[in-house]
Amino acid sequence: MVNADRLAETFVELADTLVEDFDVVEFLHLLTDRSAELVGVDAAALLLADPHGRLELIATSGDRLRAAEPHRLHTVEGPGVDAFTTGAPVDEPNLRTDGHRRWPRFAPAAGAAGFAAVDAVPMRLRTDVLGALTLFRTSPGPLGATALRTATSLVEVATIGLVQHRSLHHHQVLAEQLQSALTSRVGIEQAKGLVAERLQIDMDGAFAALRGFARAANLKLGDVARAVIEGRISTRQLLSPNPRRGPHRP
Template structure:
C-alpha cells in the first residue's frame, strides 16, 4: 500500500500527532494561579513541540503603555532575541508589524535583516519561523521558533505553525486580560487602603490641633512635599506613631510578673 493510500507518510502522521498534542495542551492551559510569564513560556514550549524542526522558541507579548513581555524556552533564544530587540530589526518585529509569517533558512545571508542575520548566523542559528499572534482585537504579540541548522523549516512547518498560532493568540490574549485584571484589582485595593490610612491621619491631626479636615489634609500634603515622600507614606507614619503612643502608657501600667 502506498503512503498516499495509507493516509500520508509516517513523518507527516508524527507531525500531525505532535500538533494535536500541543493543541490539546494549549486548550487545557489555565492562567489561574500562574504568572503571566509562566503561561507565555508554556505556550512557547507547546510551539516547539508542535512545529517540526523547532529547537527553541521565544514569545513576545505587546502591551500598549507597558514594556513588552518576552519569554524564551532555551538559552540560545535569549541571545538571539536580545540581538533582535537591541537592533530593532528582525523577523519577530516584522511579523508583528506586517501581520505576516516570516521564514528563513539562512539568516546569515538574508537581505531582509542585514544587521540581525549575520550576527545570529555567527552564533550558529540559521533558521527561523516567526508567527504573528492575531486576534479579532488585533496583534497581541509574535512568536519566534528557531533552529541551528539551515533550511530547518519547510512549508509544512509554516502550515503547522500558522495552525498553532491561531489558538495560541487567543490563549495569549486571555492570559493578558487576566493579568491586567489582577493588576487593576491590586491597584484598586492599594488605593482603598491608602485612602483609609489618609483619613485616619486626618482624624489624628484634627484631634490634636483642632484643625478642619481641609486644614489637616493640607498639613499632610505639606509634609509630603517637604520630605519628598508619598502622601500615603506620611499618613501611615503618623498613624503608626499615634498607635505606638497609645500602647506605651498601657505597657507602663502593666505590673511586672511576680518573682
C-alpha cells in the same frame, strides 16, 4: 513527523485559560517550549507587546539562543518584529545571504550563534496582534508547509486563549498580567542563574528544576523564583520529589 497525541495534549493545555489561578508566565513558556518541540526547530522566542505597544521578549527555549546576541536584538529588529508589525508570517530560509540585507544587525548575530534560518508567526486574532513567535533553525532551507501549519495552529490557539481570558476579565487585567509576566521574567532569570551556579547545572536544568518544583507544589513559577532569590526555598529543595506546599525557610 508531528506527534499527534502530544499536539492534541498541547492544544488542550493552551486552551485552558479560564481557570481561576491561570499563570500567564507558565502559559507563555509552555507555548514557546512546545512550539520548538512539535515544529522541530532548534530554538524559539516569544515577543509580546506591553500595554504601551512596545515589544518585550517574554520567553525563549534553548541555551544557545538565551546566551546569544539575537536574544538582545530580538525586540529591535528581525523576523519577530516584522511579523508583529505586519501581522503576517515572515520567513528567511538563509540568514547568511538575504538575511543580512533584511536585518543588518540581527542576521549576523543570529549567524554567529549558529542559526541559519528563521521564521516568525504573529500572535494575531482578527485585527489584534499581541506579539510574535520566532522559530530558529541551525540548517538553512524552508521550514516546510506542515511545520508552518503546526506553528500557526499553536500560536492561534494560544492567542485565542489570551484574548478569551481578556474578554472575561477586562483589558486592564490582561495588561496587568503581561506587565506581571515581564516583572516575573526578570526574577526567573535571576533565580535560574542562582540555581545553576549553586547546583552546578546548566540554565536549562535550572529552569526545569524551578518549573518542576512550581508544578509539584502548585505554585506560580514567578513566586517560586522570588522565594529562591529571597532564600525562602533552598536550591536543594528544588530537587525534592515531594515539595511541601508553599515557600518556607530552608
